[in-house]
Amino acid sequence: MADTEIVEKYTPNFEAWVQDFTEWQTRIGFDPSWLGDYRFDIKFDWDTAGEKIEFGDFEGMPKWERRMQIPQQNIRDAIISMISVQGDTEFASVEQQNHLLATAPTEYDMKSALRIMCEEQRHGWQMAYVLCTYFGEQGVREASKLLERNAQDGTRILGSFNAPIDHWLDFFCFTHFIDRDGKYQLKMLSTSSFKPLAASMGPMLKEESFHLGTGANGLRRIVKQGVIPCELLQKYLNKWISTGLDLFGTDDSTSAQWAYVYGVKGRYDERESDVEADRAHLNEASRELYFQELREEMRRISAVRKEGEPELFIPSDKFNRGIGMYAGKNYTITGEKFDGSDEEYQDYLVSVLPTDEDEDKLMNDYMKKEWIQYREWKGKK
Numbered sequence: 589m590a591d592t593e594i595v596e597k598y599t600p601n602f603e604a605w606v607q608d609f610t611e612w613q614t615r616i617g618f619d620p621s622w623l624g625d626y627r628f629d630i631k632f633d634w635d636t637a638g639e640k641i642e643f644g645d646f647e648g649m650p651k652w653e654r655r656m657q658i659p660q661q662n663i664r665d666a667i668i669s670m671i672s673v674q675g676d677t678e679f680a681s682v683e684q685q686n687h688l689l690a691t692a693p694t695e696y697d698m699k700s701a702l703r704i705m706c707e708e709q710r711h712g713w714q715m716a717y718v719l720c721t722y723f724g725e726q727g728v729r730e731a732s733k734l735l736e737r738n739a740q741d742g743t744r745i746l747g748s749f750n751a752p753i754d755h756w757l758d759f760f761c762f763t764h765f766i767d768r769d770g771k772y773q774l775k776m777l778s779t780s781s782f783k784p785l786a787a788s789m790g791p792m793l794k795e796e797s798f799h800l801g802t803g804a805n806g807l808r809r810i811v812k813q814g815v816i817p818c819e820l821l822q823k824y825l826n827k828w829i830s831t832g833l834d835l836f837g838t839d840d841s842t843s844a845q846w847a848y849v850y851g852v853k854g855r856y857d858e859r860e861s862d863v864e865a866d867r868a869h870l871n872e873a874s875r876e877l878y879f880q881e882l883r884e885e886m887r888r889i890s891a892v893r894k895e896g897e898p899e900l901f902i903p904s905d906k907f908n909r910g911i912g913m914y915a916g917k918n919y920t921i922t923g924e925k926f927d928g929s930d931e932e933y934q935d936y937l938v939s940v941l942p943t944d945e946d947e948d949k950l951m952n953d954y955m956k957k958e959w960i961q962y963r964e965w966k967g968k969k
């Protein structure tokens with residue numbers, strides 16, 4: 589594995605941004621003293637970033653290392669927008685999650701969540717660094733917007749990054765499903781024609797795998813403990829999975845197609861795949877791989893349930909979608925067209941998604957008990 593270059597010297601643009609960042613931390617309720625000795629390093633892995641553009645219309649040409657090498661303004665804009673969306677999600681998740689540190693079920697969970705929040709801040713920091721260092725005025729503007737939009741005000745770019753994460757079950761669902769989506773996005777950018785972006789992804793992917801692992805592990809420990817019934821857990825799966833699927837974007841997406849043509853964003857399995865990309869259905873292809881992975885993961889999680897508990901499953905990709913060809917259509921969790929009126933469908937949704945009563949029972953009954961398998965913290969106190 590290649591050594592990661594850690595950049596110590598910042599550009600003046602970025603130094604100004606770092607000031608804003610410190611104010612942002614305090615504003616959103618993340619106490620900087622929680623960082624301990626954690627440092628926000630800028631990490632590039634140039635060796636895995638690739639020398640030549642790997643796909644699309646510029647395939648075989650040297651990857652772009654500076655803004656002026658990018659041949660067209662619209663390609664620059666597309667790159668800036670991708671970096672901005674990525675950075676936006678990183679800071680959003682810290683805004684959504686940091687209040688949970690006070691109610692962690694164990695020290696192990698508190699430390700894991702804190703590590704995740706430190707790393708998400710580093711990811712956002714890295715994206716801001718790339719914007720400020722490589723994209724001049726326009727980049728600086730976008731980098732400051734990363735700290736202006738706010739999940740607590742509902743102004744983050746993507747819907748699920750504005751959704752409140754009220755308790756630790758939502759936290760584990762979020763890390764399992766949404767951080768896993770993040771892994772897909774990062775891997776798709778890891779083959780990018782813009783080299784500083786591609787080189788940022790290796791170190792981010794390594795850190796990201798801890799986040800999804802924390803989610804999968806948390807869900808497994810909850811199922812194993814058997815205090816929260818699987819029937820109730822299933823409702824939370826139903827809630828989060830459609831959100832995760834929506835994050836892959838629209839079907840027949842032209843922006844995904846252009847990103848591919850420019851070599852800016854590849855398929856999830858770009859380097860492993862030996863077939864031509866179906867450029868008209870790029871989002872669908874990545875989403876399908878994600879969906880398969882979710883099903884495999886859920887078989888493992890469900891396998892540890894107590895005797896007599898119903899099997900946990902991944903609902904149909906037609907259910908409760910906000911984006912794509914099933915958006916706004918009435919489908920059941922098992923993927924059948926709902927047989928009934930729109931009103932009846934609303935009643936059906938109430939029966940398969942968490943209600944206020946479910947939330948109340950979860951937080952004020954089950955979570956008052958030993959609801960998650962204990963795990964010892966073995967690191968520093």
Ligand SMILES: [Fe+2]
Nearest residue numbers: 678708711770
């Ligand atoms: Fe991240």
Ligand SMILES: [Fe+2]
Nearest residue numbers: 767770796799
């Ligand atoms: Fe993450």
